[in-house]
Amino acid sequence: MNHSFVPKAADMLVVGPETIVAAAAMLILLAELMPARISKAAAPWIAALGLLASFIPMTTTGISVRTGFSGMVVTDGFAVLMKAVLAVTGLLTIGFSTHYIKREDLDRAEYYALVLFAISGMMLMASSANLIMVFLSLEILSISLYVLSGFARTQPRSQEASLKYFLLGSFASAFLLYGIALVYGGAGTISLAGIANAIASEGAARNPVLLAGAGLIAVGLGFKVAAVPFQMWTPDVYEGAPSSVTAFMSVGAKAAGFAALARVFLTAFGDIKVDWMPALWAVAALTMIVGNVVAVAQTDIKRMLAYSSIAHAGYILVGLAAANQAGVSALVFYLAAYLFMNLGAWAVVILAGRRGEAGTEIDSYNGLFWRNPGAAAAMGVFMFALAGLPPTGGFMAKFYVFSAALQANMVGLVVIGALTSLVSVYYYARVTVVMFMRDPEPDAAPISTRGLLGVTLAVTAAATIYLGVLPGQLFQLAGLAQIARP
């Protein structure tokens, strides 16, 4: 292997999308040197263009398998699709942020720069072929998110959220790092391919140090995706952070965490899946149960959506626990469907909220239909989709995940999944009930949908229904999400 410190074009292509996104972020920072009026207006456009440009290297590499930087990073069907999911998440985040950050007086260009830095970290996570890259990209995205959570710095709730996220996130990072160290002790390498070889050839499979390391890595990444019992931070952080940031991280951080979990566990630890499948089984079951059951008691929509996002992490974990190709494809499909329905729901939360993060009690959605019929109808679609009812993308996603689990003979997990999704109907339906079937408060004014926020709502609602009626194309794409065996 030729060790050269000058990156070659082929290396750069592997990490092309994240490089472009990071470059756009830096461009935004540079643009800040211009008068505030110009830089503020330009930031969202630079961000959107950067995200759109990131599709160019994705289409160039396609689903071909390429490695770069001496095997530190890899691109394959799975990585490209996850990066596409993340880029779309970013675009939609910009769509509902412009209105929100103006209303909350957070309109500073760094906001977009931080979002883009976080996305570049998330994308890099999907491409990491080495545990140290996993750690590095995790820190890139985490630090951006810590700052974003505290972006409403005059609000004590936002400060508290940021601090909590930071404290507990550091804790989780420490777990991950310790896990990496143990794996190194057990396998003598931290490249995913190397670990797989060590397990295959030297019988390291039974090495307790290695297994402990794998467990600690799962804990560190489980924190990011908010799997039970590492979900404790989620509701507090989601409630306290600015709504647009919460929306962004509830999809982005989850997608990145699952990308890393899937790649690390299916490639490096693929040969010892009998050891970790039962553990993931239990975590998935617990996550579905706790997320859904606790959501029932919530009276604040942000907290309700926080628990709902925990619950959805559980369904995605079902795909991971299946540990087969159908499971990986189902995971990608689920994230893609979840991205639209969840970001759409958050867009409605942003629309219906008032300055200073007010108006997030579920009761304040009373009669939303009379105040803004379009938004209420869209919210109805999102709630039914999140509950997994047909004909929406949410149903198809659950169907896909559960049939992957059945292929792996995980009947019990499917039964738990079906029953908990039944519980979820209760709290999602409650939102639709108050929106359509109650009168608005006498002093409640009509809400108008304007500009980008309206477009975002329309796009997410249309995509949610489209994925329920004609999921074929995305099914096919998800089928291509293969993780390269090193």
Place this chain on the structure above:
Amino acid sequence: MSEYAWLIPLIPFLAFVAIIFAGRRLPGHGAYVAIAGMSASLLISLVIAAGAITHGGHFEPVVRTAAWIPYGYSTLNVGFTVDALAIVMLIVVTVVALMVQVYSIGYMHGDARYPRFFAFLSMFSAAMLGLVLANNLLVIYICWELVGLCSYLLIGFWFERPTAMRAAKKAFLVTRVGDVGLFLGMLTIYMGIGSLDLQTVLSHESVSTMAKTIVSVGPWALPLAALASLGIFWGAVGKSAQFPLHVWLPDAMEGPTPVSALIHAATMVAAGVYLVARTYPLFAYSDHSISLNVVAYTGAITALMAATIGFTQYDIKRVLAYSTISQLGFMMMGLGVGGYVAGMFHLMTHAFFKANLFLGSGSVIHGTGTQDIREMGGLKKHMPRTFWTFIIATAALAGIFPLAGFWSKDEILLTAFHADKTIFYAGVIGAFMTAFYMSRLCILTFLGEPRDEHIHAHESPRVMTVPLIVLAFLAVVAGWVGLPGKNLFAEFLHTDLLHLEHHAFSLGIAAVGTAVALFGVLLAYIVYMTPASRTVAALGQISVFRFIHSLVYNKYWLDEIYGVIIIRPLFAVTRWMFAIDRWIIDGTVNAVGWLTVAISRVQGWVDKWIVDGLVNLIGIVTRGAGLILRRTQTGVAQQYAMVMLLGLLALVYFYLIRAG
């Protein structure tokens, strides 16, 4: 014409879209659009049916499929099947839906959300017709959920009433409990044979494969076919309001009465029965399969339980609601004892006369302004058309010869007699109870003297009574397609997928059925119309009877039991988990905070006393030492030499000790 069957659900769906968007600007505020759409669907269904009937016994089902979703290595298909079973359902649904829509012009007149009502009715019919035609389980499931969603919207149509809102939510959630079973059943089938196309799923090979594959579920070993069919049946238990998931249906009477007629009497609740019939080969994977027994006994329990509750209710619509539950139980009983034809036959006849009864009760409510039969009485004089159609439908439901209900009930009893005597006796008792509570309802509502002088009853407008007359006509003649000897209905429904036994008409069983029905009517007459009623009232004061009455009147306290064993614990667990969540997260953060404060206190103390003390101590010691040492620095060389000597001596002394 069967090629164009896909138009049947599509047209009402388009009507829905048109009314939702154009609403009041359409002719008849949308009502005419809905009715025109439904008439077109009815017409197409009739042409298809006529085509099928002229083919006689050699009617080949028309199956059309198209690839929908490429999925894994196979594809999920979307398509429709036009066979005898579908045709029967198409006719039932379109006829009842059309009658209900015409009737709604009168009943919903002046409602603030009039166009929306017709939009929802159209959407509901579209979903139901889609369910009937679909030939893929996934498509069936999607339509099944859409039917549930529409019923939610329609039950909660008057959402200003808290009770209506609660009822809508209850119906939605309870039927969802059933849907979980259907979903799991569907996945089981997919796992077993890798397809969801009904043609593949119900073929002889697939069914025998699934019958031979034994899986263990906990302590039991069951064939895959049993597992799949029981999952499907659990879905049907929810939708068709069978015990123990029947609790939503009586509450669902909070919806407008035409809705009750359409979805809680004639079509939606029939979806469960239809689904069992549609997937019947899976249930009948062997003779007397466990699935069939579960179906039969669930049906029998439901039929008897609901009938007893029907004795005690005073709300005219609630009596009919329990009657519906009971009759659905009858259909399940029929299917469970192998009476594929009998169950579907009863579904069809019941749809007509039960829609008639519900619309009649709506006419009564419209004319009197109350739903409580204790405040009615003597309505016969004021509402003759409603009265006569209601009586005909009641007689048909009670199974009086030669009305529709007689033939279909007889078919069920006949099949049960040859298959399972317990079910047969349950059916006979149920038939008696049906006749009794329906006669009670008619007597209290229409006969006798008016009991409340504030009520000035008036007959409903023609737009409401004409549908009643049409349905009453059907309640008379619909049974004649299944006459003994030349059972056209059975011949029509014949399918190669099933080995159906045919039992010859038995005069004895018909006589038993008629006798118990007549006895029920007679007993109701004695109890409610003769002086004997006073004796009965006196008997009712005896505590044992009082207890039984309140047990039945309160629907066996099932709602309360569910509250105690399911809903309250769920909420308790919810709050409890939530508390842990809060406690741990806040605990962690607070602990970090508290620890920080505690550590800084300790540090402050250490700082003040130990660090500062040490610093001071060093100062004191240094200064003291300085003071002392300064004295030594006297400037006198002799003294210095003296010190050195002392030092030397000390060293020597030390080494001497060590050496010594």
